[in-house]
Amino acid sequence: MNAFDLQMYIDGQWYDPARTERIPVHNPARTAQVVGSVPDGRAEDVDRALAAAQRAQRDWAGLPLAERATHLAQAAARLASIDESGPRALTQEMGKILAESVMDFQSPPWVWSYYLDDLDGVERLLTERLSDEAGDLEVRRRPVGVVGAIVPWNWPIALLGVKLGPALLAGNTVVAVPSPFAPLGVLKAIEAIGDALPPGVVNVVTGAGERVGAALAAHPDVAMVAFTGGPEAGRSVAQTVAARLRRGVFELGGNDAAVLLDDVTVDDALVRQLATGFSMTSGQVCFAIKRLYVHESLFADVVAKLGDALQETVVGDGLDPEVTMGPLANERQYKRFRAMLADAEAGGATVRVFGRKRDAASWDQGYFHLPALVTDVRSDERIVAEEQFGPALPIIPFCTDEEAVALANGTDYGLTASIWSADRSRAWELAGQIDAGVTAVNMHGFTSFDARAPFGGVKGSGYGREMGKDGLLEFTWAQQLNDRHSVQ
Structure with missing residues (x-):
């Protein structure tokens, strides 16, 4: 048994699929050393996670913004105080020095604080009102639904965090797929924050990207995909998302x-x-x-x-x-x-x-x-x-x-x-x-x-923005409610 033989996280529970295949995670500093393993998921595991996220989404979106923020603040506090096993798992699976792995785990609380420290501003972003003698106009930013989050191996917790925080605050639920090269740190992060969130609000499916990532992007219950990774995989996922006429935010690296x-x-x-x-x-x-x-x-x-x-x-x-x-x-x-x-x-x-x-x-x-x-x-x-x-x-x-x-x-x-x-x-x-x-x-x-400003690329580096106001609005769609009448 390795130090980090971990499970998927679905509907608030740690879960092993019926299939017994697992993906070994090797230490790039000692390539013969297996430091842990995760289930080698399939499309049926994506189905299970999405069903949980769908069930949870309506109730989660129905909570007042302040209650969703309280849950996220609790998750941030737990992540900020995580023990060293999380950063150590990340260093052993992808190689970077321990100080950088600690920074990786500290990044989401820093990003989320921008929103949590100004909930009135978030509320104004999500609901705009105009009333005068002509009547009332309201623009509501409604959650898109279930978000598929695909994260890479280099800074996986930070890059999940920039998706997770605004997506959850806006009322969405999330199914995340980490890279098979670095799933352990993500699962340790979820282990830390899972109890702070209702079951089904955040789910993690592990496995090869060409299977679970592709199944997530193509699934009819996924309203939006937020992807960070290489340009070749990103283009493939973007084509799948576009073919279904769904939303996407894609960060595909930079030169x-x-x-x-x-x-x-x-x-x-x-x-x-x-x-x-x-x-x-x-x-x-x-x-x-x-x-x-x-x-x-x-x-x-x-x-x-x-x-x-x-x-x-x-x-x-x-x-x-x-x-x-x-x-x-x-x-x-x-x-x-x-x-x-x-x-x-x-x-x-x-x-x-x-x-x-x-x-x-x-x-x-x-x-x-x-x-x-x-x-x-x-x-x-x-x-x-x-x-x-x-x-x-x-x-x-x-x-x-x-x-x-x-x-x-x-x-x-x-x-x-x-x-x-x-x-x-x-x-x-x-x-x-x-x-x-x-x-x-x-x-x-x-x-x-x-964290107050949008981050993202142009040209081959992708499209859409994370962080800041733009990063929150990406996870919403605008609905206009209008009973304005012309004034004679």
Whole structure:
């Protein structure tokens, strides 16, 4: 028996399906180690979860907003105080350092607080009224019904949280499908919050995405799908949802550009932000820096100092307190990342690695890779044109502001970006020219987000928004009630 042999969560109960097949969950730091398992679900398990969610939805939506908020606040408190077993399970299944796994579990309470701290504002969003001598008009934002939430392996609790909080506050119920590469952390989170919510309000079905995720997206009882993941799977799910004329929010990753203008001071603070901005979670973050464009006058200095900073990186098992960067999460991602680096080198690029191995003797037992800087690289190389999702950063010089904007916009992605300059007005002007859902000035990453503002992408990065007012309204549909008559 492994430490984390877990069950599905359906209708307020832990549930094992009649089929006995289970999916083993391997530790990417020690690939031969199985740290847990989950049921390998099928379409009938999706049916069971959706039936529970359907039964619960009408009563849940019928509760006053304040009561739904009380339930969500209790869930937030439990998640914020979860014991270390949750973060440890997450680190062991997908590799990131324990401090990042703790942040993952702390993220939903932070997002939900935006709504919970201003219930009057939420009420105004959900019900708008206009009354004058012509009569009354009311616009009600009604819940869509049952939401299917499909979450990835890199930050699964955080990315479930940005869906769960607003969906529940709006009166929906949820059936979630975690990635088979990282289901344990999600189930530990549900274990913490489950009793705070009525049965059936939140359900979790585990299994291969091509089975349970596809069954969820195609199911007639799913009113909306909220998906975060890769573009290939996202497009497939979006086509299924569109064919049924149902709603969807899709965040499909980013190839996020950071642009350093010629007036930037290349000091330790800047270099540390850049190093963290691309290497956090081994580069496996949708909004991490994936491309760095540096004015030609600063190029050599930035490359040298960034390399020096990366020498401090210690790569190894994420549970080791001395480790600052863990392995890549799974074999598929590891092989893809390595192939992209190899292609870049074959095309003439220079790839330099930095940092040190925490345990050289066990290095080949995990999906480890030292952080790398890639220079002399063409824009059409995969490492530049695609989202690499690994700890390698291509650095490309530019001459003018106009060229920098064109380079930053030169991919099919548009999730996040950043502009760095000593002149805030100049940076602000250029930021408005970047085709990205979030463009920050002099910062990149977690510090550039605000739960009050919408998050999401354009172009191949998807559509729809999470967080903020927009993130709440995505989970509703507008009904107009009108008895207004013209005044003679």
